[in-house]
Amino acid sequence: MFIAHLPAGYLLGCTFRSCQAKLVMFAALLGSVFPDFDLLYFYLVDGRQHHHHTYWTHFPLLWVSLSVLAGIWVLCRRYSSVAWATLAFSLSGVLHLVLDSFVGDIPWFAPFSLKLYAMYHIPSVYKPWWLNFILNWSFLLELAIIACAVIVYRLRRYRRRES
Ligand SMILES: [Zn+2]
Structure with a gap:
């Protein structure tokens, strides 16, 4: 994506x-892009030798475990905004x-295994490589998510103005 x-x-x-709400939203936004911070390591340190999805930042066990721990924290400290923010970050x-x-x-x-899984493999047809992703039907999913986010953002802004 x-x-x-x-x-x-x-x-x-x-x-x-x-x-x-602002802290929790910030945490959700940060968590949504945090795994890709490994691209800095990929380009600056690793010299593009390994797929960045094989770094620990893309290990599901890490994020699921963090989510479970944050969920327990929220259950124990229901009014802790830091606990809620941690849960939003890890779920993101x-x-x-x-x-x-x-x-x-x-x-x-x-x-335990670095075998990589994908629901769909995009055929390599175009150069540069990223055109294969943008010109594939699967890119419509990305556009749909963006459209949903814009609609929700505008609705929330409209409701805030009304109240
Ligand atoms: Zn990623």
Whole structure:
């Protein structure tokens, strides 16, 4: 997934009701793109030798475990905005990996196995490589997520003005 992670994180952040709504939304947005911060390591340190989805930042076990721990924290400290923000951050990371799994490879059983799984493989037809993703039907999913996020954003803004 290329451009829909942040809008997807926004949609996830909208599902939370919290007294610290801005903090929780910020955490959801940060979590939605955090796994791809490994691209800095990929380009600056690793010299593009390994697929960045094989780094620990794209290990589902990490994000699911963090989500479970944050969920327990929320259950114990229901009024802790930091607990809610941590839950939003970690669930957004899980969502990132689910969305990456549509056309990108994710090691769902890492660190036990680095075998990569994808729901759909995009054929390599065009150059540069990213054109294959943008000109594939699967890109419509990204556009649909972005459209949903824009609609929800405008609705929330409209309701805020009305109240
Ligand atoms: Zn990613």
